[in-house]
Amino acid sequence: MKITDITIDVIQREVGGTGLESDLGRFGGEVAQGVLRITTNEGVEGNCFVGDFRSGGAALFDPILKVLKPELLGRDATAREWLWNRLGILGARRGVTFPAWAPVDVALWDLAGKAAGMPVFRLLGASREETEVYATYPPRHESAEGYVEEARDIAARGFRAYKIHPGMMSTADTTKAVQDVRTAVGDDMTLMLDPNNNYDFRKALTVGRALDANDFHWYEDPVPWDDFDSIVELTRRLDTPLAMSDLAGYLFREPAHYIRLGAPRILRATARKHGITGMRKIAGMAEAFGLNCEIGTAGNSLLNAANLHVICSIANCDYYEWWMPAEAHQFGLVDHYGLNDRMMLDAPESPGLGCELDEEWIAAHRVATLE
Numbered sequence: 001m002k003i004t005d006i007t008i009d010v011i012q013r014e015v016g017g018t019g020l021e022s023d024l025g026r027f028g029g030e031v032a033q034g035v036l037r038i039t040t041n042e043g044v045e046g047n048c049f050v051g052d053f054r055s056g057g058a059a060l061f062d063p064i065l066k067v068l069k070p071e072l073l074g075r076d077a078t079a080r081e082w083l084w085n086r087l088g089i090l091g092a093r094r095g096v097t098f099p100a101w102a103p104v105d106v107a108l109w110d111l112a113g114k115a116a117g118m119p120v121f122r123l124l125g126a127s128r129e130e131t132e133v134y135a136t137y138p139p140r141h142e143s144a145e146g147y148v149e150e151a152r153d154i155a156a157r158g159f160r161a162y163k164i165h166p167g168m169m170s171t172a173d174t175t176k177a178v179q180d181v182r183t184a185v186g187d188d189m190t191l192m193l194d195p196n197n198n199y200d201f202r203k204a205l206t207v208g209r210a211l212d213a214n215d216f217h218w219y220e221d222p223v224p225w226d227d228f229d230s231i232v233e234l235t236r237r238l239d240t241p242l243a244m245s246d247l248a249g250y251l252f253r254e255p256a257h258y259i260r261l262g263a264p265r266i267l268r269a270t271a272r273k274h275g276i277t278g279m280r281k282i283a284g285m286a287e288a289f290g291l292n293c294e295i296g297t298a299g300n301s302l303l304n305a306a307n308l309h310v311i312c313s314i315a316n317c318d319y320y321e322w323w324m325p326a327e328a329h330q331f332g333l334v335d336h337y338g339l340n341d342r343m344m345l346d347a348p349e350s351p352g353l354g355c356e357l358d359e360e361w362i363a364a365h366r367v368a369t370l371e
Contacts, residue, residue: 006038007371031051031054033056067096102274120306129346155189193220200223204222217240242264244264251273267292293317
């Protein structure tokens with residue numbers, strides 16, 4: 001089965017605003033994203049959406065079509081590992097980034113699953129058919145009271161786990177939020193905290209001690225991903241496991257360096273940067289050392305579906321990240337996967353990613369088709 005064409009439908013859509021103007025969580029307004037189509041001589045088409053709900057996909061279109069497309073045309077559609085091993089030279093000499101390659105990799109896996117008549121997670125090797133989720137919002141509050149209200153709302157909806165994005169709050173306000181949220185939701189709810197790489201060592205240590213006192217499940221990205229000394233020292237001093245990293249510069253080789261350092265205790269991956277191929281490699285690397293690989297939200301419906309398939313093909317991931325509001329990243333599908341009656345997420349059983357494009361919606365929002 002040979003690749004015969006690669007195109008991108010550019011769509012414009014409106015994303016409702018949420019989060020704080022002063023923090024990384026702010027997004028909203030019109031965004032341009034892409035519908036990637038990889039077609040073959042056997043009539044099978046693989047798909048992925050390009051770009052997340054914050055920055056869109058415009059910067060990724062040219063690398064996909066001008067660099068990756070010529071590499072793939074006429075090649076067997078199963079050549080994912082060949083393309084993976086081309087990334088070093090394509091990055092160094094042609095400027096291809098992991099976020100440009102990732103949707104291509106996901107579309108190739110979607111294509112492979114459709115051709116085999118199997119969902120991707122079964123093609124990868126099924127480990128489970130559903131996963132726990134944790135709910136999270138971008139930073140929306142500037143006081144502990146705001147996060148208490150948010151936590152109560154999430155618990156009332158039936159979620160069993162909640163990740164706090166505390167934004168730019170002071171050390172004192174953050175430690176108060178940690179304590180007050182635990183008191184509000186009780187001991188049965190799993191809690192995490194993610195400051196988005198926003199702290200220096202002293203603040204990270206003080207907040208981390210509050211997490212220890214309140215039995216938090218993990219402490220995500222407290223300091224910059226490359227502040228290795230702080231990551232090692234925080235891991236040594238705190239009981240709450242550090243989980244690193246969602247920051248852009250954290251790609252594939254960085255997890256290996258973390259493992260060499262003996263810190264953090266939890267690695268991160270996401271289809272937005274690592275594709276399906278890279279996520280499986282990072283998860284396998286983590287598994288060999290007895291570590292978890294937690295999968296972070298990817299910014300659009302099909303990349304998040306890729307996250308779900310990988311989670312259901314591995315054993316060393318506790319949660320799917322259920323980002324809210326869902327409308328920020330859900331678009332362009334006939335049906336969006338939702339939580340089951342146990343507030344868990346089922347693995348899609350249809351071939352490929354298990355998602356049907358809403359061609360009518362795409363046509364109504366399409367502003368161009370790039371070849």
